[in-house]
Amino acid sequence: MPKDGGIGASVVRREDTRFLKGKGRYTDDMNRPGQTYAYILRSSLAHATLNNVDTAAASAAPGVIRVFTGEDITAAGLGGVPCGWQITDKHGDPMKEPLHPILAVGKVRHVGDPIAVVVAETYEQARDAAELIDVDMTDLPAVVNMRTAETSGHQVHEEAPDNVCYDWELGDKEGTDAAFANAHHITTLEFINNRLVANPMEPRCALGDYDENDEHYTLYTTSQNPHVIRLLMGAFVLNIPEHKLRVYAPDVGGGFGSKIYHYAEEAFVTWASKQIRRPVKWTADRSEAFISDAHGRDHVTKAELAMDAEGKFLGLRADTYANMGAYLSTFAPCVPTWLHATLLAGQYTTPMVHARVRAMFTNTVPVDAYRGAGRPEATYLLERIINKAAQEIGLDQAEIRRRNFIRTFPYDTPVALQYDTGDYDATLNAVMETADYAGFEARRAEAASRGKLRGIGLSCYIEACGIAPSALVGALGARAGLYEAATIRVNPTGSVSVMTGAHSHGQGHETTFAQVVSDALGIPADQIEIIHGDTDKIPFGMGTYGSRSLAVGGSAIVKAVDKVVAKGKKIAAHLLEAAESDIIFEDGQYKVAGTDKAKAFAEISLAAYVPHNYPIDEIEPGLEETAFYDPKNFTYPAGSYLCEVEVDPETGKVEIVAMTASDDFGNIVNPMIVEGQVHGGLAQGIGQALLENCAYDEHGQLVSGSFMDYAMPLAVDLPNFVVETVEGTPCTHNPLGVKGCGEAGAIGSPPALINAVVDAIKGYGIDHIDMPATSLNVWTTIQNASAKQAAE
Amino acid sequence: MAKITMTVNGKEHSGEAEGRTLLVDFIRGELGLTGTHVGCDTSQCGACVVHVNGESVKSCSVFAQACDGAQIATIEGVQNNDGTLNVLQAAFQEHHGLQCGFCTPGMVMSASELLKVNAAPSEAEIREWLKGNICRCTGYHNIVKAVQSAAATMAGAAQAAE
Ligand code: FES
Numbered sequence: 001m002p003k004d005g006g007i008g009a010s011v012v013r014r015e016d017t018r019f020l021k022g023k024g025r026y027t028d029d030m031n032r033p034g035q036t037y038a039y040i041l042r043s044s045l046a047h048a049t050l051n052n053v054d055t056a057a058a059s060a061a062p063g064v065i066r067v068f069t070g071e072d073i074t075a076a077g078l079g080g081v082p083c084g085w086q087i088t089d090k091h092g093d094p095m096k097e098p099l100h101p102i103l104a105v106g107k108v109r110h111v112g113d114p115i116a117v118v119v120a121e122t123y124e125q126a127r128d129a130a131e132l133i134d135v136d137m138t139d140l141p142a143v144v145n146m147r148t149a150e151t152s153g154h155q156v157h158e159e160a161p162d163n164v165c166y167d168w169e170l171g172d173k174e175g176t177d178a179a180f181a182n183a184h185h186i187t188t189l190e191f192i193n194n195r196l197v198a199n200p201m202e203p204r205c206a207l208g209d210y211d212e213n214d215e216h217y218t219l220y221t222t223s224q225n226p227h228v229i230r231l232l233m234g235a236f237v238l239n240i241p242e243h244k245l246r247v248y249a250p251d252v253g254g255g256f257g258s259k260i261y262h263y264a265e266e267a268f269v270t271w272a273s274k275q276i277r278r279p280v281k282w283t284a285d286r287s288e289a290f291i292s293d294a295h296g297r298d299h300v301t302k303a304e305l306a307m308d309a310e311g312k313f314l315g316l317r318a319d320t321y322a323n324m325g326a327y328l329s330t331f332a333p334c335v336p337t338w339l340h341a342t343l344l345a346g347q348y349t350t351p352m353v354h355a356r357v358r359a360m361f362t363n364t365v366p367v368d369a370y371r372g373a374g375r376p377e378a379t380y381l382l383e384r385i386i387n388k389a390a391q392e393i394g395l396d397q398a399e400i401r402r403r404n405f406i407r408t409f410p411y412d413t414p415v416a417l418q419y420d421t422g423d424y425d426a427t428l429n430a431v432m433e434t435a436d437y438a439g440f441e442a443r444r445a446e447a448a449s450r451g452k453l454r455g456i457g458l459s460c461y462i463e464a465c466g467i468a469p470s471a472l473v474g475a476l477g478a479r480a481g482l483y484e485a486a487t488i489r490v491n492p493t494g495s496v497s498v499m500t501g502a503h504s505h506g507q508g509h510e511t512t513f514a515q516v517v518s519d520a521l522g523i524p525a526d527q528i529e530i531i532h533g534d535t536d537k538i539p540f541g542m543g544t545y546g547s548r549s550l551a552v553g554g555s556a557i558v559k560a561v562d563k564v565v566a567k568g569k570k571i572a573a574h575l576l577e578a579a580e581s582d583i584i585f586e587d588g589q590y591k592v593a594g595t596d597k598a599k600a601f602a603e604i605s606l607a608a609y610v611p612h613n614y615p616i617d618e619i620e621p622g623l624e625e626t627a628f629y630d631p632k633n634f635t636y637p638a639g640s641y642l643c644e645v646e647v648d649p650e651t652g653k654v655e656i657v658a659m660t661a662s663d664d665f666g667n668i669v670n671p672m673i674v675e676g677q678v679h680g681g682l683a684q685g686i687g688q689a690l691l692e693n694c695a696y697d698e699h700g701q702l703v704s705g706s707f708m709d710y711a712m713p714l715a716v717d718l719p720n721f722v723v724e725t726v727e728g729t730p731c732t733h734n735p736l737g738v739k740g741c742g743e744a745g746a747i748g749s750p751p752a753l754i755n756a757v758v759d760a761i762k763g764y765g766i767d768h769i770d771m772p773a774t775s776l777n778v779w780t781t782i783q784n785a786s787a788k789q790a791a792e
Numbered sequence: 793m794a795k796i797t798m799t800v801n802g803k804e805h806s807g808e809a810e811g812r813t814l815l816v817d818f819i820r821g822e823l824g825l826t827g828t829h830v831g832c833d834t835s836q837c838g839a840c841v842v843h844v845n846g847e848s849v850k851s852c853s854v855f856a857q858a859c860d861g862a863q864i865a866t867i868e869g870v871q872n873n874d875g876t877l878n879v880l881q882a883a884f885q886e887h888h889g890l891q892c893g894f895c896t897p898g899m900v901m902s903a904s905e906l907l908k909v910n911a912a913p914s915e916a917e918i919r920e921w922l923k924g925n926i927c928r929c930t931g932y933h934n935i936v937k938a939v940q941s942a943a944a945t946m947a948g949a950a951q952a953a954e
């Protein structure tokens with residue numbers, strides 16, 4: 001039984017109160033005295049030479065303070081937007097890493113590339129004046145299709161003549177080829193993983209404020225990782241030392257990856273506020289977000305699966321093109337490589353895996369991590385090709401997986417990971433039971449009697465979370481460590497302030513982290529405050545993404561708590577006149593083992609701050625401890641998802657009848673929040689599989705540039721979800737035994753849904769349909785297949 | 793620029809607005825009530841929903857000047873007089889109907905009007921009503937639950953009062 005408010009309890013979220021009252025503090029809610037407004041003029045062309053930018057008329061417009069162009073940025077000697085991860089290609093050479101300027105110089109490379117910024121007294125004045133900027137551009141042919149980018153004859157960057165950022169591979173190529181040579185059956189699947197836009201509901205916003213009295217900068221920004229922004233922007237772009245730069249990311253209205261990266265606008269407002277000696281605020285509108293937020297996914301892959309006569313997997317090959325867009329966003333290069341190819345063993349014992357990834361530059365918005373980041377692409381690849389294989393060799397989709405599950409741990413995959421623990425049969429059995437897999441054929445028949453095609457689709461995912469051991473990621477090209485930090489400040493009367501480097505933008509850390517600390521210290525959660533998002537208050541932090549907050553950030557908190565308790569024991573031993581080794585700490589009491597002598601947690605904290613009777617020769621006064629936690633391995637959440645759909649063959653409309661998720665997240669701190677995270681992930685996964693598509697035309701114009709053209713899942717588009725977590729296999733290497741749950745839904749659901757759709761329409765001889773399975777797409781696929789069947 | 797006056801959450805407010813100033817920008821900028829949010833520029837997300845003369849309206853889709861003299865209710869005025877969450881707000885908290893909280897003010901303002909016109913909405917009716925409010929975090933499942941639960945609580949309270 002979980003303790004009240006401790007680990008395992010579905011505590012309602014404390015942060016909700018301010019959000020529900022309209023008292024959230026989002027970046028755009030912040031205003032500084034004397035604040036000015038920036039409006040960014042962006043390229044309307046995908047690829048063009050920038051001949052001249054005439055700002056004279058704009059500069060003279062009402063309310064305008066300054067107009068900045070790329071030349072001003074160059075003259076000031078600012079760096080480009082840095083990339084945080086360097087991939088080494090298959091020849092041992094570093095990836096191509098062209099300059100990503102703050103404002104375009106000489107050339108624009110995607111629709112939305114910033115050309116000039118007007119800073120004015122009001123937002124309206126800035127926007128009006130931007131219309132007076134005269135931009136002389138010469139249109140160039142755009143590189144849009146990454147499959148033909150190599151041979152298009154046009155270049156996004158001179159440094160990359162064939163538009164290849166890197167050509168990379170992982171796994172034993174010869175061994176894999178040999179496995180294929182011995183195969184009884186080979187299944188091949190070519191598919192796209194559609195490009196998406198994260199679209200957190202809060203558009204990005206940045207407010208720079210330079211204080212000339214102490215030469216100090218503050219950046220208020222919509223970020224998932226303020227310390228990372230401080231590091232990247234301070235050290236690489238603006239050359240501001242850390243102690244002169246505060247990055248504050250208050251309440252952030254969703255991120256899903258898109259707010260991890262350091263963006264040009266952050267650097268611009270911070271720098272510009274010094275130039276004009278006034279605060280500068282920029283807030284994206286949604287149309288601007290579509291052409292300036294990093295996009296997600298966008299892979300084209302050919303996969304092959306080799307099997308023996310029993311359906312045992314012998315080898316897997318994957319050849320992927322990954323779109324980087326026009327510039328390298330912060331983590332972009334690692335997404336299709338170390339976050340994707342390393343997951344291609346999935347839950348299976350496939351002994352040989354080889355992956356090749358070509359990352360391509362195109363004249364489109366940069367692409368980076370979006371909820372799941374590489375792992376949804378890997379899962380989709382595997383779980384789709386397995387279903388196609390099952391269909392080809394006539395095996396049940398659950399049975400083929402069962403024949404290949406990994407069952408002994410730790411397990412070394414052929415693609416560089418070591419799974420510490422897992423129980424894939426448990427989640428598969430659970431989901432089949434809950435979703436009544438056995439009764440499906442009866443439901444299919446019943447639906448058929450109504451003229452509907454019913455299908456069921458399974459997907460068994462694994463992901464690598466809790467990113468990541470610093471030495472490992474360093475060896476793989478990361479230009480940072482991926483530990484997390486926490487400070488526990490025990491105040492004199494026993495309340496506790498927790499400073500965490502993780503950042504909450506919807507995850508509910510203020511509640512869950514307080515549960516962890518409450519549990520560990522035996523004090524009520526209302527005595528605990530969680531502070532995050534401010535580089536001035538928090539020792540350090542790598543932020544929140546990749547389902548790492550609890551596994552890494554929570555572990556840092558536990559470590560710091562342990563240090564507090566260790567010091568408290570010394571104080572207690574002194575006060576209780578006992579040996580330190582005889583002091584035990586439980587339920588908020590320091591006790592002398594085997595006696596009824598005890599001191600409460602608050603008595604010890606008071607003694608630490610009023611050290612009248614205190615082991616002062618041995619320890620310092622005060623009770624505050626900081627810990628950094630560097631994970632020993634990734635964590636490996638896994639699960640099985642079943643989706644059941646009905647397709648109307650007349651219209652191609654797909655209705656989701658049921659979506660059932662069974663996950664193993666290890667230990668769980670707050671079941672209510674975990675369920676909510678899965679819901680949100682499912683919605684985004686279903687969005688990808690059924691509705692969302694970020695489309696460019698052949699000229700590089702973004703066709704789906706607003707909520708009118710980009711189909712965000714609405715309440716009417718989604719079903720109620722059935723979400724369950726199994727008893728689970730706790731993570732073996734972090735103190736909480738937690739694995740992370742933020743991305744699972746978005747990883748497991750797209751292949752489950754597409755597998756269900758294919759199962760529904762397989763009668764037409766269909767064995768694949770690309771995402772999104774819109775009515776038009778399904779209807780067209782059925783029509784084409786029927787025509788083909790008729791012709792045969 | 794014109795001076796306009798409106799009653800917001802029961803209090804009279806005046807301010808300056810250009811002809812093109814949207815109601816949402818007036819509420820956020822001129823009145824400093826930042827609980828009403830802007831999530832799009834095509835009137836689709838519903839983060840900006842307020843009540844104008846008792847009806848829910850996307851405040852990005854009307855000009856401030858057109859609301860001169862109007863009665864406006866925003867999220868800041870929803871809570872009980874003693875500062876506690878009202879039934880609908882409390883249901884959102886209880887059922888985890890929000891994550892990042894950005895869509896939440898618009899959701900609450902929309903849903904509260906639904907409960908005024910339909911005291912016992914079905915799941916399908918709630919989903920249909922809320923299709924003008926986009927939430928990227930929750931998948932709507934718990935929002936629907938929250939609205940249903942608030943409806944039940946209100947019905948219970950009404951029955952008890954009879
Ligand atoms: S801001 Fe009004 S509907 Fe999006």
Ligand code: FES
Nearest residue numbers: 891895927928929
């Ligand atoms: S709670 Fe984040 S958009 Fe709804």
